[in-house]
Amino acid sequence: MIAQVYFGLFALVAVLCGATLVFARHPLNGAMALVGAMVSLSGIYALIQSPFLATLQVLVYAGAIMMLVVFVIMVLNTAKDSKTPGIDLVGILMSVVAFAFGLVFTGVLARTPVEARADSPRGTVQAIADTLFPVHGQSAWPLLFLAVGLVLLTAIVGAVLLSKRRLESPISVEDHA
Amino acid sequence: MHSPLLWLLPVLPLLGFLVNGILSLSTARTSHGPSRGLSGFVAVLFPALSFGLSLWLFQRLSHDAASIHETNVNLGLHLSEVVRYVQPLWSWFSVGDANVGFGFAYDALTGIMLLFITGIGTLIHLYSLGYMAHDRGHARFLAYLSLFLANMIVLVLGDGPLVTFLGWEGVGLCSYLLIGFWHEDLANGAAARKAFLVNRVGDLGFLLGLFFLWQILGPTVPFTYQGISEWFRDPAHLAMVGQGSVAALLTASTLLLFLGCTGKSAQIPLLTWLPDAMAGPTPVSALIHAATMVTSGVFLLGRMSDVFVAAPFTMHVIAVIGAATALWAAVTGFVQTDIKKVLAYSTVSQLGYMFLAVGVGAFDAGLFHVFTHAFFKAVLFLGAGSVIHALGGEQDMRRMGGLARKLPLTFAAMFAGWYAITGLPGGAGFWSKDLILEKTWMHGGWALYVVAIFTAVLTAVYMTRLMILVFWSPSRVDPEVEHHVHESPWSMALPLVILGLGSLGAGFAWASLVPGVDWFARTLAPVVGPAQDLLAGPEAHHPPVALLLALGLMAAFGGIVLSFVLFRSGSYRETESGELPFLSRFWTLLFDHLHAVVAVWPVLVVSWILDKVLNPLLFGLVRLVGYLVEVFGWLFRALQFSRLRLNMGLSASGALLVLLGYILVKELLK
Amino acid sequence: MEISIVHLQLLAAVLFALGLAAALGRRNLFFVLMGVELMLNAANLSFLAWSRTFPGRSALDGQVAPLFVIAVAAAEACVGLAMLMSVFRNRESLDTDDFSRMKE
Numbered sequence: 001m002i003a004q005v006y007f008g009l010f011a012l013v014a015v016l017c018g019a020t021l022v023f024a025r026h027p028l029n030g031a032m033a034l035v036g037a038m039v040s041l042s043g044i045y046a047l048i049q050s051p052f053l054a055t056l057q058v059l060v061y062a063g064a065i066m067m068l069v070v071f072v073i074m075v076l077n078t079a080k081d082s083k084t085p086g087i088d089l090v091g092i093l094m095s096v097v098a099f100a101f102g103l104v105f106t107g108v109l110a111r112t113p114v115e116a117r118a119d120s121p122r123g124t125v126q127a128i129a130d131t132l133f134p135v136h137g138q139s140a141w142p143l144l145f146l147a148v149g150l151v152l153l154t155a156i157v158g159a160v161l162l163s164k165r166r167l168e169s170p171i172s173v174e175d176h177a
Numbered sequence: 178m179h180s181p182l183l184w185l186l187p188v189l190p191l192l193g194f195l196v197n198g199i200l201s202l203s204t205a206r207t208s209h210g211p212s213r214g215l216s217g218f219v220a221v222l223f224p225a226l227s228f229g230l231s232l233w234l235f236q237r238l239s240h241d242a243a244s245i246h247e248t249n250v251n252l253g254l255h256l257s258e259v260v261r262y263v264q265p266l267w268s269w270f271s272v273g274d275a276n277v278g279f280g281f282a283y284d285a286l287t288g289i290m291l292l293f294i295t296g297i298g299t300l301i302h303l304y305s306l307g308y309m310a311h312d313r314g315h316a317r318f319l320a321y322l323s324l325f326l327a328n329m330i331v332l333v334l335g336d337g338p339l340v341t342f343l344g345w346e347g348v349g350l351c352s353y354l355l356i357g358f359w360h361e362d363l364a365n366g367a368a369a370r371k372a373f374l375v376n377r378v379g380d381l382g383f384l385l386g387l388f389f390l391w392q393i394l395g396p397t398v399p400f401t402y403q404g405i406s407e408w409f410r411d412p413a414h415l416a417m418v419g420q421g422s423v424a425a426l427l428t429a430s431t432l433l434l435f436l437g438c439t440g441k442s443a444q445i446p447l448l449t450w451l452p453d454a455m456a457g458p459t460p461v462s463a464l465i466h467a468a469t470m471v472t473s474g475v476f477l478l479g480r481m482s483d484v485f486v487a488a489p490f491t492m493h494v495i496a497v498i499g500a501a502t503a504l505w506a507a508v509t510g511f512v513q514t515d516i517k518k519v520l521a522y523s524t525v526s527q528l529g530y531m532f533l534a535v536g537v538g539a540f541d542a543g544l545f546h547v548f549t550h551a552f553f554k555a556v557l558f559l560g561a562g563s564v565i566h567a568l569g570g571e572q573d574m575r576r577m578g579g580l581a582r583k584l585p586l587t588f589a590a591m592f593a594g595w596y597a598i599t600g601l602p603g604g605a606g607f608w609s610k611d612l613i614l615e616k617t618w619m620h621g622g623w624a625l626y627v628v629a630i631f632t633a634v635l636t637a638v639y640m641t642r643l644m645i646l647v648f649w650s651p652s653r654v655d656p657e658v659e660h661h662v663h664e665s666p667w668s669m670a671l672p673l674v675i676l677g678l679g680s681l682g683a684g685f686a687w688a689s690l691v692p693g694v695d696w697f698a699r700t701l702a703p704v705v706g707p708a709q710d711l712l713a714g715p716e717a718h719h720p721p722v723a724l725l726l727a728l729g730l731m732a733a734f735g736g737i738v739l740s741f742v743l744f745r746s747g748s749y750r751e752t753e754s755g756e757l758p759f760l761s762r763f764w765t766l767l768f769d770h771l772h773a774v775v776a777v778w779p780v781l782v783v784s785w786i787l788d789k790v791l792n793p794l795l796f797g798l799v800r801l802v803g804y805l806v807e808v809f810g811w812l813f814r815a816l817q818f819s820r821l822r823l824n825m826g827l828s829a830s831g832a833l834l835v836l837l838g839y840i841l842v843k844e845l846l847k
Numbered sequence: 848m849e850i851s852i853v854h855l856q857l858l859a860a861v862l863f864a865l866g867l868a869a870a871l872g873r874r875n876l877f878f879v880l881m882g883v884e885l886m887l888n889a890a891n892l893s894f895l896a897w898s899r900t901f902p903g904r905s906a907l908d909g910q911v912a913p914l915f916v917i918a919v920a921a922a923e924a925c926v927g928l929a930m931l932m933s934v935f936r937n938r939e940s941l942d943t944d945d946f947s948r949m950k951e
Contacts, residue, residue: 007850011858018865018885027877030869034881037862041888044858047850050895053913057891060917065884065924072928073877076935094826094871101833102864106857108840114852116899123898123910131907132914141911148918155922162929819947826871 003047010047013040022095027073031066038062050123178241180262182234183281186227186291186334190298190326193223197320204316211316217306220319224302224326228295234262235288239700242285259284259703261403263336275396282336282402286544286704289697290333290476293551294469298326300672301464304559307669308460308566318358318458325351329469333476337401338387341477345383345441348470349376355465356457365456372450375772379440379447386433390484393418393426402480409483410707418487431484431491434477435498442474443525444502444532449768451525455517459562462517467524467554472547475531482540482708492712496536496621500628503529505767507635511642512761515572516561519643523598524554526632530613533629538712539616540705541698545687546613548697549605553597553680559673560591563665564647568658574643579652583662586670588648593677595644597684599637600733608684611729615689619720620713630732637736638743645744690726855896863889876934876941880927887920 013036020033038061045054121127132141196219200211242260265280283291302322309315328351332344349372357369391400398408408414418427438444443451454466465471478485478495485491503526510522527550534543565572567584581588597604600611610633618626652659664670687697763770818824863886870882891913898909935941 003850007854011854014858015861015865018862018869021878021881021885022865022869022872024878027875027881030878030881034885037885038888041862041892044855044892045895048855048895048899050898050910053891053895053910056914056917060921061884061888065921068924068928069877069881069884072932076932076941088874090820090822090826091872091874094822094829095868097826097830097833098864098867098871101829101867102860104833104836104840105860105863109853109856109860112853114856114900116849116852117902117906118849119902120899120906121903123895123907127907128910128914131904131911144915148915151919151922155925159925159929162926162933821943821946822871822874829867829871 007044007047010040010043013037014044028070031070031073034069035062035066038066049120052123052125052128178260178262180234180264180283182230183262183264183283183334184266186230186234186281186295187327187330189223189227189230190323190330193219193323194320194327196223197316197323201314201316201320210313213306213310213315216316216319220302220323221299221306223323224295224299227326227330228292228299231288231291231295234283235292238262238283238285238288242700242703263403265336269339273396275391275400277337277339277400279340280336280401281334281340283334284704285700286476286479287333289544289548289700291330293548294329294333295326297468297551297555297676298322298329298464300675301460301468301555301559302326304463304562304669304672305458305460307666308562309458310666314358318355321351321354321358322460322464325355325465325470329473332473336403337399338390338405338481339400341480342380342383342387345437345473346380348465348473349373349380349441352376352454352461352465352470355461356454358457358461362456368450368453368456372454375447375450376440379437382433382435382440383437386430386435386437389426389430389433393423393430405481406483409487415487415711424488427484428488428490431488432494434481434484435491435495438474438477438532439498440474442471442528442532444474444528445498445505446768446771448502448506448525449772452518452521452765455515455521459517459558459565462521463555463558463562466521467558468551471524471528472531472551475528475535475543475547478532478535479540479544479705482705485535486538486708486712489712492536492538494536495532496617496625499529499532499534499536500625500632501529502526503533503632504628504635505529507632507639509765510639511635512758512765513639514574516564516574516577516643516647517558517572519574519639520554520557520561523557523636523640524550526636527554527598530610530629530632533621533625534613534616537617537619537621537625538709539613539620540709541687541701542609542612542616544701544705545697546609548686549597549609549680549683552676552683553594553605556590556673556676556680557594557598559669559676560587560594563587563590563669563673566665566669567662568654569661571654571658574646576653576655577647578650578654579648580654580662581648584664586664586673590673590677591644591648593680595640597680599640599737600633600729602730603681603684605680605682605684607729607733608688611726612687612689614729615720615722615725618725630728633729633732634736634739637733638740641737641740642744645740650744690722849899852896852900856893859889859893859896862886862892874942874944876931876943879943880924880931883927884920884924887916891916 017033017037017040021030021037024030024033038057042054042057042062045051045057131139132145134141197211197216200216200219204211238260245260262283263280264282265278267279269277269279271277302319305315305319305322309318312318325348328344328347330344332341332348335341335344353369353373356372357366359365360369390405394400394405394408398404409418418424436447440447451466451471455462457466485495506522506525506529510519510526513519513522527546531543531546531550534540534546564577564580564584564587567580567587568577571577593604597606600607614626614629614633617629654662665673685694688694818827866882866885866887866889868882869885870879873879873882894909894912894916898906900906901909931941934946938945
């Protein structure tokens, strides 16, 4: 029972934070709202037997990634979204699309009979490590793990190249000057 | 026997390399460059430590060998046991069921090689202090030299062919770096690249040879020299590799390994790089391109003697190639005007002698010549360096002469080297060359002997010519330069003196005419003895020693007299432009022309075809793709909104529609 | 008492829709990026929720997938923010409606 109360609380916070993200004027407010949503999602993860993911959610997502976003927002200090209207015609149209998406999902879900199983294992570090790096038997996960490592490496190189002050190639055109 | 100290041998010069490398890098932007005293001290200290260590190890080895020999004699056994110190360090790599370890092994052959590598290496480090004193990059130079020494030690100390290969590549790299040391001159860079590329061909042969050998041995035999030797010494295995496809495989393997040796040791067909390598500073020529690195081919053959004797065809090839190279290079040395070029071709020629000896099955004689040659060729090069230093960089012998009085010490040292290389009685070359001639007579047949003795005559001729042109003839030195001629500093003089004495005395390590003076042969016997006995069989007849000795001496004296007759005046026919006459030039560049026909032209033809035919085709394809993209882009652009959000939103709506459609279809079909 | 899977999925759907609304509706690039992050989070939640309906080891696949989503999200944020900075430096604007050179 207490779990459901917590779930309700976390869900409420998450949805409120999500709504704040949609309506916030300043990106910093949006980012803070997103952090809130992520932390409450982390709580929900912990409630549904995924302690490892809950930890990672706080460490990597809310911690590292959002820190980066906030940092960049602060670096580009002029980013206050005052020139553009928060909601315009296209925005409303898009919100309708998003709402329709949610509606369809909800509709499908409402008609799907699903039941949590009691014998589903907990997502502990041990269990996830055993799945990710199986000592016995074959699995695609280790290969994917390597691939993700490559993706991250590429991202680092790409980010360094992109954020250099000026690319030394004739393609980069300074057209604002 | 296990020895925990072997790893120090290569690591000490490596430390020298690191210190000097850091010194060189950290002071690269200062105006003075690194402190000469500090870098010089470091550069001499570490090789000297390595030399001390190898002296100590060798002394211990001799002691152990003697005590084991004594035990065997007491037990009535006639075994020549190999005393070997090993130090397996770590597992290098394992592929499938093949495990290759990284380790060092020290036996008599390695010991002797190490003695003169580290000894002469130390002396040449010392010499370089004086020679490179005025060069801005002397710390870098000393660093490279130390790195070379470390790699050379790895080469001879490796416990298996793969570790040797590591050192083999390492010395190739250092050779490249040092030939191109004065890289502001593009010609030096070209010479360095040439050395590197020609060596690559040989290295490929080395690697392929190792693969073939692996194929023969299989993964169960440990791929170390010990394992390979023991496998090949087993009569059952010898019978197996003597026939059928295994014999062909072994012949291919040994021929490929020998190709590697011809690359490193500048034999036909891969010899063109060594004369060009003289572009490097003279200490480099002395250490790398005369005394140590170029002899690693002979060392490898000695190391794998048990493998090579199992392939008689390869042995014939080695002997013939060695003799041919010796003759060709001696003739070439005869027409050169550059003092270092003469010595370079002389080195090629002497290396030919070594391979001839190995080819006729006299591994110990070949290695003995490696040993003596290291001394007298090093002193000749260092002496030449001293002359060049004194003349302010002049290398052309036509503008030398009369230097005997001006540079007495250099002259004395070079005289010792000359005395040794021409084979005058008592010099180092006398003993080793005589031994090779004798073995050639016994096992190689008269044709090889004639070539060898003719080469000996030529050697005496061109070396005497060098001495006449540089020291004995009237001076042709530019008066402006002559004014500044000076004897070298002590750091250059000391190595000259030591090596000069060495080139007079080193031959007594194995004075075959004097009974009992065969220290060298006795020490090496456990390593290469079994292979030699296998090839030679029981000695049926004794060679006519007196006749051969007389012939050898006649060759030396005849050559010297001939040379005095020809070049007494110090002037000789030359074209005015300073170029060599056409015939000499053609002969000198014979193998360069051959390389051009065999390797360079095909590459040029193929690249021309690629450039003129394939390139436009590919470019057309690329342009076509680009054009198609442009056309389609133009078409699809008409479908886009300029508002990003609208585009994205419509995509999302599309996805939604697909989802809805899927659900609907599923519902309807239910 | 377990939390019902349907509730979890509903929450995921709602968050996904909110993220989509932020990503599509807002004109500021920061909000677009953060909307995408929120959508990824919703997908993660959905993964975890579904994994509760499987028995034994196969459930753990659902626990591992979010791990990769997080890793890719990190890469995406890294590159996305770098692009954002470079765009801002060149155009002095973060408004998506300003970026229409491909069409012109």
